Amino acid sequence: MTHDILFYLSxxxxxxxxxxxxxxxxxIFRVFEYPRLQKLSLNLVLILIILCFSFPVKTADWLLFSALLLNIFYLLYLIFPxxxxxxxxxxxxxRSNGRDNLKILIANVFQENRQSADYHNLIASCNPDVILMVETNKWWEEEMDSIQERYTYQLKAPLENTYGMLLYSKLSLTDTKVNYLVKPDIPSMEATVELRSGQKVKLFCLHPEPPVPQENPKSTERDKEILIVGDKAKESKIPVVVMGDLNDVAWSYTTELFGKVSGLLDPRRGRGFFNSFNAKYWLLRFPLDHIFCSTDFALSSIKRLPSCGSDHFxxxxxxxxxxxxxxxxxxxxVSADDLALAKEKIRADG
Known part of the structure; x- marks a missing residue:
């Protein structure tokens, strides 16, 4: 019985x-891109159990055991970066003089969450220049009104469908737009922020739908929105930052394609996973909240902050x-095939 269970689990x-x-x-094909670390951990546990309690004897068992070993090396290869x-x-x-720095806080607040005071405390301790809050409705807009004394520049699109967005900045914001790139009820934002040194930076903020049955059974619209923003970022004549809850993991083929098309870089690479979701279940954590930047930036710091009652850190x-x-x-x-694939996904209908 133990042998059969291990065989089918493998x-x-x-x-x-x-x-x-x-x-x-x-x-069903996209969601299993998320749990790479979890798959690696389960794979390692299975190999240890097999070695201790059900050592391979038959040819089929050896073949499956070898496949598990290969699977481990493949997952390690994917996770290593x-x-x-x-x-x-x-x-x-x-080394920071503050004039050329842009400190950004992004937070998916979970629309039904009522711990707004915790976010006020977080903002006070983190002291960011720019704040992006998603899953924000009118209640959240009213709860955050008091920070407008310090964050005098805002761009707001509060919605009751869990896709509302609020953008606050201490630094000057110009050329602000709320776009509906894929669906009429899923906003994204763009703006130009001016650093204290006078350098201008283009900001793109997005929160596309996840590919899950209760939201959208396909990833088509999510991928399309991410890649449209990638195209816009590539065309920018000034430095670029893209940020938000992309509902996609950092290592998915869509996010990697976005990086190639846009030329933007991921500050997590070589530094850690910084899993931002799910804050409530430690076994199901993935890096879904992202900040990408153009090649003319360096990184001063990156932190995952304490949960404030949301399912996202x-x-x-x-x-x-x-x-x-x-x-x-x-x-x-970026290859010609990468560009062709990106164009194909941008043209695709859901």
Whole structure:
């Protein structure tokens, strides 16, 4: 009985690794891109149990055991870039004069959450220059009104459908827009923020639908919105930051395609996972909240902050505009096939 259970569990783990190879937008193929660390942990546990209690004897058992070993190496290969041993895409710059820094706080507050006071305390302790809050409705807008004395520039799109957005800034915001790139009830934002040094930076904020049955059974609209923003970022003549709850993990093929198309870099690479969801269940945590930046930035700090009652942890990233970093940061290569795939996904209908 133990042998049969281990046999079928091993098959299941391998299958969960193979499923994302199927490049289909239906949710069942996309959602298994998320739990790579969980799959690796389960794989390791299975191998230890097999070695201790059900050592392979038959040819089929040896084949499956070998497949588990290969699966481990493959998952380690995928996960390695997001560990502290991986190569950093963005250099570190701890020296800060504040004039060229842009400190950003992003928070999915969970619309039904009522711990707004915790976010006020978090903002006071983190002291960001720019704040993006998503899943915000009119109640959240009213609860955050008092920070407008310090964050005098705002762009607001409160909604009752869990896709509302609030953007606050101490720094000047111009060219502000609320866009509906894919659906009429799913907003994204863009604005130009002026650093204290006078340097202007283009901001893109988004929160697309996740590919889950209760929201959207396909990833088509999510992928489309992410890649449209990637195109916009690539066309920008000034430095760029893209941020928000992308409802996609940092290592998915869509996020990697976004990086290639936009040329933007991920500050988590070589520094850790910074899993921002799910704050309530530690076994089901993934990096869903993102900040990407152009190659002319260095990283001063990146932190996952304490939960404030939401199912997401807030993230705080301090970027330093540093043109000389461009020569030291990673330069992403994009192929003709990558561009063709991105255009195909942008044109796709849900």
């Amino acid at each position: 098959l299941l783990v391998i299958l969960l690794t193979v499923i994302p190879f199927i490049r289909h937008d239906f949710w 997001f560990t502290v041993f991986g190569k950093k895409q963005i250099i570190t710059s701890l 807030p993230m705080c990233v301090d970027l330093k505009y540093l043109p000389s970093a461009e020569n030291q940061n990673e330069q992403l290569d």
